[in-house]
Each structure stands twice: as C-alpha cells, then as structure tokens.
Amino acid sequence: MASVSIPVAKPGLLSEIAGWLTTVDHKKIGVMYLVSTFFFFLLSGIFALIIRLQLMAPGMKIVDQNVYNELFTMHGTGMIFLFIIPMLVGLGNYIIPLQIGARDMAFPRINALSFWLLIFAGIVMEGGFLIGGTASSAAWTAYVPLSTKQFSPQSGMDIWLFGVVLLGISSTLGAVNFLVTIYTMRAPGMTMWRIPIFTWTMIVTAGMVLLATPVLTAALIMLITDRNFSTQFFTTSNPRLWQHMFWFYSHPAVYIMVLPAMGILSEVIPVFSRKPLFGFKVMVLSSILIGVLGFTTWVHHMFVSGVDPLVERFFMFTTMVIAVPTGVKMFSWIATMWKGSVSLKTPLLMCIGFISTFVIGGITGVIQGAIPIDMQVHNTYWVVAHFHYVLFGGSVFGIFAGLYFYLPKITGRMLDDKLGKWHFALMFIGFNLTFFPMHILGLEGMPRRIATYAADRGWDIPNLIATIGAFTIAFSVLIFMINFAIYILGRKGEVAGNDPWEGATLEWATTSPPAVYNFARTPVVESDRPMIELRAKAAGAKSDSKTSGGSH
Amino acid sequence: MLVPPVSQDAQVINNLYLILYVFSAIVFILVEGLLIFSVVKFRRRAANDAPVQVHGHAGLETVWTILPMVLVAVIFLFSVNSMGQLQATGTFNDPLNHVHGVNDQVAIKRVSEAKKVDVVINVTARQWVWQFKYADGFIVTQELVVPENKTVRLDIVSADVIHAWWVPALGGMIYVNPGEMSHVWFNAPAGMYYGQCNVFCGLAHSQMLSNVKVLPQADYDAWVAQQKTK
Numbered sequence: 152m153a154s155v156s157i158p159v160a161k162p163g164l165l166s167e168i169a170g171w172l173t174t175v176d177h178k179k180i181g182v183m184y185l186v187s188t189f190f191f192f193l194l195s196g197i198f199a200l201i202i203r204l205q206l207m208a209p210g211m212k213i214v215d216q217n218v219y220n221e222l223f224t225m226h227g228t229g230m231i232f233l234f235i236i237p238m239l240v241g242l243g244n245y246i247i248p249l250q251i252g253a254r255d256m257a258f259p260r261i262n263a264l265s266f267w268l269l270i271f272a273g274i275v276m277e278g279g280f281l282i283g284g285t286a287s288s289a290a291w292t293a294y295v296p297l298s299t300k301q302f303s304p305q306s307g308m309d310i311w312l313f314g315v316v317l318l319g320i321s322s323t324l325g326a327v328n329f330l331v332t333i334y335t336m337r338a339p340g341m342t343m344w345r346i347p348i349f350t351w352t353m354i355v356t357a358g359m360v361l362l363a364t365p366v367l368t369a370a371l372i373m374l375i376t377d378r379n380f381s382t383q384f385f386t387t388s389n390p391r392l393w394q395h396m397f398w399f400y401s402h403p404a405v406y407i408m409v410l411p412a413m414g415i416l417s418e419v420i421p422v423f424s425r426k427p428l429f430g431f432k433v434m435v436l437s438s439i440l441i442g443v444l445g446f447t448t449w450v451h452h453m454f455v456s457g458v459d460p461l462v463e464r465f466f467m468f469t470t471m472v473i474a475v476p477t478g479v480k481m482f483s484w485i486a487t488m489w490k491g492s493v494s495l496k497t498p499l500l501m502c503i504g505f506i507s508t509f510v511i512g513g514i515t516g517v518i519q520g521a522i523p524i525d526m527q528v529h530n531t532y533w534v535v536a537h538f539h540y541v542l543f544g545g546s547v548f549g550i551f552a553g554l555y556f557y558l559p560k561i562t563g564r565m566l567d568d569k570l571g572k573w574h575f576a577l578m579f580i581g582f583n584l585t586f587f588p589m590h591i592l593g594l595e596g597m598p599r600r601i602a603t604y605a606a607d608r609g610w611d612i613p614n615l616i617a618t619i620g621a622f623t624i625a626f627s628v629l630i631f632m633i634n635f636a637i638y639i640l641g642r643k644g645e646v647a648g649n650d651p652w653e654g655a656t657l658e659w660a661t662t663s664p665p666a667v668y669n670f671a672r673t674p675v676v677e678s679d680r681p682m683i684e685l686r687a688k689a690a691g692a693k694s695d696s697k698t699s700g701g702s703h
Numbered sequence: 704m705l706v707p708p709v710s711q712d713a714q715v716i717n718n719l720y721l722i723l724y725v726f727s728a729i730v731f732i733l734v735e736g737l738l739i740f741s742v743v744k745f746r747r748r749a750a751n752d753a754p755v756q757v758h759g760h761a762g763l764e765t766v767w768t769i770l771p772m773v774l775v776a777v778i779f780l781f782s783v784n785s786m787g788q789l790q791a792t793g794t795f796n797d798p799l800n801h802v803h804g805v806n807d808q809v810a811i812k813r814v815s816e817a818k819k820v821d822v823v824i825n826v827t828a829r830q831w832v833w834q835f836k837y838a839d840g841f842i843v844t845q846e847l848v849v850p851e852n853k854t855v856r857l858d859i860v861s862a863d864v865i866h867a868w869w870v871p872a873l874g875g876m877i878y879v880n881p882g883e884m885s886h887v888w889f890n891a892p893a894g895m896y897y898g899q900c901n902v903f904c905g906l907a908h909s910q911m912l913s914n915v916k917v918l919p920q921a922d923y924d925a926w927v928a929q930q931k932t933k
C-alpha cells in the first residue's frame with residue numbers, strides 16, 4: 152500500500168466526541184451506559200421528589216392530578232427500564248470481559264447497537280412530556296383497558312409502548328451478547344466453576360431476559376395494534392390476558408434487577424473480608440434456582456383480580472418458596488464475613504445496606520404472598536414500601552457498592568472514602584425514613600397511585616416523614632456526585648493502581664483504566680481466585696532472591 | 704392491622720397477619736443480629752490480618768436451606784388455614800371465587816344461594832365514581848349507607864376500566880373488571896368506614912371514594928324513606 156502519511160494531530164474535542172459516539176469498545180460503551188443511566192436515575196428521582204412534595208400533606212396542589220399520574224408512571228418506568236436494568240448491563244459490559252480475561256464482547260457492534268437503542272428509547276419515552284401534550288399516565292403496569300385508545304387517547308401512550316418495545320430489543324441483544332461472550336471468550340483455564348460469581352449472575356440474568364422479554368414485547372405490540380389498527384387482542388377478551396403477559400415478564404424482571412446486584416455483593420464482600428465467598432457452588436445454584444422459580448410466581452400480582460382459587464394456591468406456594476434460595480444467599484454473605492477481616496470501606500457499607508434492607512423486602516414479600524394478607528395490602532402503600540425495599544434497598548445499594556468498587560478500575564482514581572461514608576449513612580437513613588412509614592400507610596388503608604388524600608384519613612405524619620426521607624436521599628446522592636466531581640473528574644483522588652482492593656478476579660490484573668486491548672497477554676487461570684496466585688507469584692518473585700522459602 | 708377490623712373476614716385476615724408478624728420478627732432479628740455481630744466482631748483490626756480461608760461448610764449450608772423451607776411450609780399452612788376460615792364463615796364459597804361473567808346465570812344463582820343475605824345492592828364502578836342502586840330504585844354515589852348488623856351483599860360491575868372495591872375495616876378487596884360481576888359480603892356494626900377505589904383507573908382515581916356508613920335500623924329506614932321522596 153502506498154504510504155499515505157496521516158497527519159497525527161493532537162485529538163481535538165470534536166474527534167474525541169466522535170470517538171465516543173462511534174466506539175465499539177466494551178469499556179467505552181460501558182462508561183456511556185453508566186453515565187446515561189445515571190442521568191435517568193436523576194430524572195426519575197426528580198419525579199419522585201415532586202411526587203413526595205405533592206403527598207407531603209393532605210390536599211396539596213403542587214401539580215394537578217393529570218401531571219401527577221404522568222410523574223409516577225414515568226418515575227416507575229424510568230427507574231426500572233432506563234436506570235436499574237441498563238445500569239447493571241453497563242456494569243456488566245465494562246467488567247465482564249475483564250473478569251473473564253477477554254478483549255471485548257463477542258459482538259462489539261451489536262453491543263453498540265444495544266446501547267444506542269436504549270438512548271433512543273429513553274428519549275422517545277420521556278419525549279412524551281414534550282410531544283403530544285402528555286406522557287403515558289397509565290402507570291408502569293399499563294393495565295388494559297385503561298391503556299387502550301378509548302381511555303388513554305394521548306399519543307404519549309403510543310410512544311411509551313414503542314419505547315418499551317425498543318428497550319426489549321436492546322436488552323435481548325445485550326443478553327445474547329453476554330451469553331456468547333461468556334461461553335466462548337473465557338481465558339484459558341477458566342472452567343465452569345472458576346467463572347467469577349458476578350459473571351455467573353449475569354449468565355442467569357441474560358437467560359431470564361431471553362425467556363421473559365418476548366412475552367412482554369408481544370403484549371406491547373398487540374396493544375399498539377389494538378390502539379392504532381383496531382385489532383381486538385385485548386378489547387374483547389379476558390381482562391386478565393394483559394395482566395398475565397405483563398407479569399410473566401415483569402415478575403422475572405424483579406430478579407433481572409436484583410440478581411446482578413447480588414452478584415456484585417458476592418464479589419465485594421469476600422474482597423473486603425479477605426475470605427473466599429462462602430459456599431461458591433451453592434451461591435451459583437441458588438442464583439439459577441431463583442432464575443427458574445422467578446418464572447413460576449407471576450400470578451401473585453393477580454390474587455384479587457379473579458383467578459381460579461386452586462391456581463392461586465399454587466402461586467402462593469411458589470411465591471413463598473423463592474424465599475429459600477434468597478435466604479441461602481443472605482446467610483452465605485454473613486458467613487463470608489464471619490471470622491474474616493472485615494474492612495468497613497464504602498463498598499462494603501453499601502453491601503451491608505443491601506443485606507439489612509433486603510431482609511425486610513424479602514419478609515414483606517413472603518407475607519403478602521399469603522393470599523388473605525394480599526387481599527388487604529394489594530395496591531396499597533404497603534406494596535410501594537415492599538418493592539422499594541427490594542429495588543432500592545436491594546438493587547440501588549448493590550449498584551452503589553459496584554460503583555464504589557469499580558470506579559477506581561474504570562477511571563484510575565479513588566473516590567474519597569469519607570464522603571462515601573456520608574453518602575452511605577445519609578442514604579441509609581433517608582431510605583428507611585422514606586419507605587418504612589409507607590408500610591404503616593398501607594396498613595392504614597392508603598392506596599398507591601393517588602394524587603392526593605383528604606385530611607380526615609389520618610395519613611399525614613407518615614407521609615411527612617417519607618417526604619423528609621426522600622430529600623435526605625436526594626442530598627446523599629448529591630454528595631456522591633460531588634465526590635465524583637472532585638476526586639475523579641477533578642483528578643484529586645489517589646491513583647488507584649491496578650489492584651486497590653486486593654481483588655480476587657482478573658479485572659484487577661490489568662491497569663486502571665485498562666488499555667484498549669484489556670490485557671497485554673491473555674491471562675491463564677489456575678483457580679477460582681486467579682489474583683491470589685498472581686499476587687503470590689509476584690510476591691514470590693520478589694522474595695525468591697532473598698529467601699528460599701517455597702510456596703505452600 | 705392498623706385499621707381496626709370490624710367484619711369477620713377482616714378479623715381472620717388480621718389474625719393471620721399477627722401470626723406472620725411474629726415469624727417475621729424472629730427472622731428479622733436473627734439476620735440483622737448476625738449481620739451486625741459479624742461486622743462489629745470481625746472488623747479489620749490490623750492491616751495485615753490474614754483470616755483462615757474457609758470455603759464453605761456443607762452441614763451449615765444444608766441447615767440454612769432446610770430451615771427456611773420448614774418456615775415457609777409453616778407459613779403456607781397457616782395461610783391455607785386462614786383461607787379455610789374465610790370459607791367457613793360462610794361469607795362465600797371460596798374467598799376468591801366470586802368474580803364471574805356479568806351474564807353467567809349459573810354463577811349468579813350459586814352466589815345467591817351461597818348465603819342468606821338481608822340486603823343486596825347493585826354497585827356500578829365508573830370513572831370516577833361508585834354508584835349504589837338500592838332495591839327501592841334510588842341511586843346514591845360516593846357513600847354507601849346500610850343497616851347495622853345485617854348481612855349485605857354487593858353485586859359490583861364496571862362501566863369502563865378496572866376498579867377495585869376495598870373498605871379496609873370490612874376486609875378483603877376485589878377487582879371489578881369490565882364484563883364481569885364481583886361480589887362482596889359484609890356484616891358490620893354501626894359506624895363510618897372509609898374506602899376508595901384501589902386500582903389505578905385514570906385521571907381522578909384518587910377521588911373515587913367508597914365510604915360505607917352503617918346506621919342503626921331505625922335511622923336507616925328513615926334515610927331510605929327520605930331518599931325515596933327525593
């Protein structure tokens with residue numbers, strides 16, 4: 152080839168941006184996932200704050216009820232579809248190829264496509280606020296017939312449905328990519344039982360996505376055609392058809408949101424206890440079991456919508472049984488810390504936040520699985536409390552554990568641990584202030600999704616406390632952002648080095664941030680904690696010249 | 704339950720709740736106790752702490768798999784037992800089997816034979832109001848008025864989307880699906896019981912009240928007479 156000399160200018164801002172927009176590198180895509188989903192977290196969080204302002208006292212009129220309905224719909228949708236699920240995908244995107252010693256995902260371009268579909272879908276869904284007057288206001292569950300053209304004529308409803316279809320495509324592509332990557336691209340020596348636990352949970356999660364998403368996508372498309380082309384899938388048939396299809400996806404979705412977070416805990420707790428994960432195989436098996444049982448419980452969302460009683464008893468049983476593998480995980484984490492050397496750094500504190508709040512979410516889950524109880528708490532604030540204990544107390548604390556743990560790897564700088572502890576403490580207090588009183592509100596008869604309530608119901612005080620708690624959470628997240636701005640963006644943080652935490656898995660063997668090709672030489676794996684050997688070898692190489700002490 | 708139960712059904716549910724509450728407290732204290740203990744007791748004291756590398760313990764793992772199983776089984780049995788009690792009160796054949804097609808004559812016959820009732824009221828849920836049609840032909844909204852200590856049956860239909868009937872003090876809730884009929888039975892002492900629609904049904908869902916006012920018989924009769932002349 153003719154030697155055309157390409158002028159090597161210092162990359163300007165524009166080409167830098169173009170580089171990000173066109174990248175197929177799993178790390179850059181991962182970073183873009185993290186940044187954009189964090190933005191959706193903030194947006195959905197602001198919606199939540201407005202909701203809490205409106206409910207702070209009886210009869211408030213911060214927003215009118217039409218806007219209120221849009222806000223809680225878009226809060227729930229945004230938190231689930233645009234924050235938690237893709238945030239965990241983003242972490243997986245960055246970490247998993249590193250963890251298994253690969254150079255990238257199996258299909259880098261499809262990886263980029265998944266990401267851009269997510270962004271497009273996010274803009275489309277939130278765009279409902281701008282075009283067509285109103286966003287979807289039929290709740291994140293979009294029950295038929297409320298969500299049909301007759302009762303929700305606004306085009307915001309159509310684009311909401313369309314956006315969720317796009318998200319389904321995005322996460323299906325992502326799931327295939329994860330499975331193929333993990334199946335085919337592991338470093339030599341990484342046998343089944345040496346796959347790191349976070350990667351294991353992503354395998355199970357990806358499997359669940361592949362099984363569950365098509366059902367939701369089908370339901371969404373049926374509803375779109377019902378609304379726009381007068382097909383009659385839902386209008387004339389069983390009112391429960393939508394509910395079955397929706398929950399067949401959306402109950403497993405709870406585990407899609409929580410399993411990877413559990414995987415993060417299973418990575419962080421051993422590292423910060425200086426012990427291996429207690430019962431590794433049992434942890435893997437319990438994840439798989441959760442993945443399977445997760446598909447058998449969806450009717451517990453329909454106990455009072457008129458389903459055959461015998462069927463309901465079956466689903467009551469499966470709902471309760473799923474607590475068993477979850478309990479196993481809780482005990483195994485505690486056993487990992489038992490007689491360990493527990494370092495109370497921010498990532499571990501976030502894990503403690505997860506365990507201590509998730510217990511409550513788990514318990515309330517079993518309780519409301521009992522049909523007679525469900526007949527009294529279904530659709531009340533008790534349920535709002537329950538699922539925030541699972542999704543916030545679980546997933547969000549897990550996500551922050553992951554961020555504090557992995558941001559040094561991703562950026563090369565350490566976050567400040569003191570600010571991190573403030574973040575944790577305020578978020579933990581704020582979280583419980585916000586959501587614990589909601590149990591009481593539910594028992595006192597407050598339904599969810601109401602834009603206001605009368606003063607004579609006696610719901611004032613728990614609501615006021617919840618609002619104070621919500622702003623405490625917001626403040627704690629602000630601290631996180633300040634921490635990030637100063638110590639990472641402002642480069643004030645300590646340099647992380649390859650392995651700031653004494654990690655056990657391969658991502659800690661490479662530089663922080665890793666080079667484009669991840670590993671200069673593909674590592675060879677000899678155990679389930681390859682870094683322990685690599686560290687021992689490095690230490691051995693150093694001390695070999697001085698002593699002749701053999702390894703044990 | 705914090706809303707004091709007044710009907711038999713609400714009482715049964717309340718009892719189950721209290722039992723499960725005790726189990727929950729035990730699990731809660733156990734897990735949080737172990738968690739706090741291990742974090743405090745085993746926190747890192749020296750930079751070079753090197754704990755023994757335990758990988759697992761088959762016995763322990765079996766124990767904490769079996770124990771939750773037993774607990775779950777017990778909770779399940781208690782729940783099934785409560786469902787049996789709900790049935791035994793004779794309120795209805797089965798706690799949840801009282802939703803059927805609007806024109807399902809067989810089901811309507813079975814429901815009307817299931818239990819002797821003193822008052823039947825036809826209820827229509829529509830965006831965003833509950834309408835109560837009495838045997839005497841008049842209709843009231845938002846607030847249902849019934850006589851004290853009489854068994855009341857509500858035959859509820861929806862005119863548009865899904866709504867749910869729920870008055871916490873009177874017990875379990877039930878969806879009201881378009882095209883179907885749902886039934887609720889209760890028998891309550893005099894008093895004012897709050898309720899409102901419990902499935903999100905659109906714009907003014909939060910205003911769709913279903914309060915129940917239970918009056919002594921004489922007051923009730925006077926109220927009915929007054930409604931008829933309106």
Ligand code: HEM
Nearest residue numbers: 196199223224227230231290291542543599600601621624
């Ligand atoms: C800043 C923290 C948060 C606050 C203060 C908050 C508050 C609330 C409140 C008050 C509601 C009930 C609205 C109503 O029923 O009228 C709600 C609903 C909901 N929240 Fe959150 N939330 C927070 C974080 C989250 C997170 C992290 C998730 C993660 C998935 C989440 C998911 C949901 C969902 C799915 C709904 C149901 C929406 C619906 O009913 O359609 N929230 N939230």
Ligand SMILES: [Cu+2]
Nearest residue numbers: 401402449452
């Ligand atoms: Cu569920």
Ligand SMILES: [Cu+2]
Nearest residue numbers: 900902904908
């Ligand atoms: Cu309603």
